[in-house]
Amino acid sequence: MAGPGSSQQTSSSNWRQIVTSLYPDxxxxxxxxxxxNFNKVPYVRGTVPGTGHSALVLHPPSGAAPVHNVPPVSQRPVPPSRYSLLTQEPDPQAIPDNVQESDLRDDFAQNHMMVNLQELGKSRPEAMFIxxxxxxxxxxxxxxxxAAAAQLPRPSQLDTKKTKYSDGEADFVLIHRQHGILIGELKSVGKSQACSQNPQPPADADVAKRVTKAVKQLxxxxxxxxxxxSDVSPGLTVRKALFLPYVSTEQLERVLDNDPQLKQAVCRSLGAGSAAAASQLCCCSDQLSQPASYWHGTPAVLSQLSTWWQHRMACSVYTLLTDDKYLDIVARFVGPATTVSVPCYNGVRVEVRTAGQAVAELGRRLALLVLTLQQLDLMNRNPQLVCLTGPPGTG
Known part of the structure; x- marks a missing residue:
């Protein structure tokens, strides 16, 4: 009779095959x-005045002025159990009542960082999962x-009365075949100031507060x-970095120098010897595209980001994972035994692992008319004289 080790090897082999079928290269x-990236802040259903048509509107943050034709969460009807994918509404029970401005900032920052990392990956034909x-x-x-997962290390095995590790989340985990793993903690501090008409850096105190929290999370x-x-590659290199897309490297260094306790914590966490060295290991606004047009990267921005990447992942000794070990690690995080879901507020869990699945889900969501709060409010004003402009083909 085959023992547990044989069963685990069989599971690993099957998972590797599934991973290579989903990701051929x-x-x-x-x-x-x-x-x-799918935003965490949901959309709610409103009505386009004068048409009778419904539209999805970005959920307003708590304390914001009410928007016409958008009922409060408690008054939204529960959707039927069976309905068309193209007409389903968010489940009122799944939509949070306490959406904050910080949630909107976090969604924006997540998209901003994701786009830049994608461009970095495209520019470097290397085996990596972001x-x-x-x-x-x-x-x-x-x-x-x-049964197979029970034989493997799991987050719940680390849980204590004080800390429940299994409830945590990592903003970014980059698995690189040559460099090991990089964990990135993203903070959107400074986004509001960076996207204003007169961009200003965030207050040092705000940066210090967010960095303090980020280090603990890292x-x-x-x-x-x-x-x-640990069971696949016990000595695998695991690095960490702060992702601060709206804070400059210079400001981060100043914040650390002005707070000895925080500087010590950041240097210890990142393995740096000074505030300047620690700041250089973090991905800041200097290495990323501009917030107002973050989806339009430039060769100069990509060069800065690549330089940061090489500096952060530099190591005197590189351990190249074998094909099987690399795929084993990847399969643990994105294979069939792990749920890879995206935010969805219709009461149905949506898993998106591949580009094809992402296109299908995006198409489903974009089939609905989506308006911003400002657009819906504008259409409710009197007189309703609105001029819509845009490039050809935008509808």
Whole structure:
């Protein structure tokens, strides 16, 4: 009779085959999982005045002025159990009542960072997986694979009365075949100032507050990730970085120099010897595209980002993972036993692993008329004289 080790080897082999079928060039190219970022802040259904047509409107943050024709959460009807994918409405029970401005900023920053990392991956034909919004509670949680997962390291094994590691989430986890793993913690501090008509840097106190929290989250994520890959590659290099798209490297260095306790914590976490060295290991606004047009990268921006990447991942000794070990690690995080879901507020879990699945889900969502709060409010004003302009083909 085959023992547990034989069963585990069989499961690993099957998972590797599934991963290579989903990502045929996994050993040579970069993949993002999910391939695009789906916002966490939901849309709610409103009515376009004078037409009788419904439209999806971005959920207003708590305390914001009410928007016409958008009922409060408590008054939204529960959708029927069976309905067309193109007409389904968000489930009122799944939509949070306390959407904050910070949630909108975080969605924007997540998209901003994701686009830049995707461009970095395209420019470097190397084996790498860029995982975003990785929830540890979704790791190896598929019931059909419970028997195989029970033999592997899991986040819940680290849980204590004070800390429940299995409830955590990592903003970004980059798995590189040559460089190991990079964990990135994203903070959107400074986004509002950066996107204003007169861009200004955020207050140093705000930056210090967010960085303090980010370091704790990085250390926690590192503990979990090291544990999860300990049986595959115990000595695998795991690096960390702060992602601060609206804070300059110069400001971050100044903030650290002015707060000795924070500087010590950041230097310890990142393995740096000074505030200047620690700041250079973080990905800041200097290395990223402009917030107002973050989807339009330039060769200069890509060059800066590539320089940061090489500096952050520099190591005196490189350990090239074998094909099987690299695919084993990838399969743990994006394979069939782990749920790779995206935010969805219709009561149905949506998994998006590949570009094809992302296109299908985006098409489903874009089939609905989507308006911003400002657009819907404008259409409700009297007199309703509105001139819409745009390039050909935009409808």
């Amino acid at each position: 996994a050993l040579t190219l970069t993949y993002c999982v999910p391939p695009v 995982l975003s919004q990785l929830s540890f509670s979704s790791y190896l949680n598929q019931p059909a694979y419970a 250390d926690r994520s590192e503990t979990v990730v090291r544990h999860l890959v």
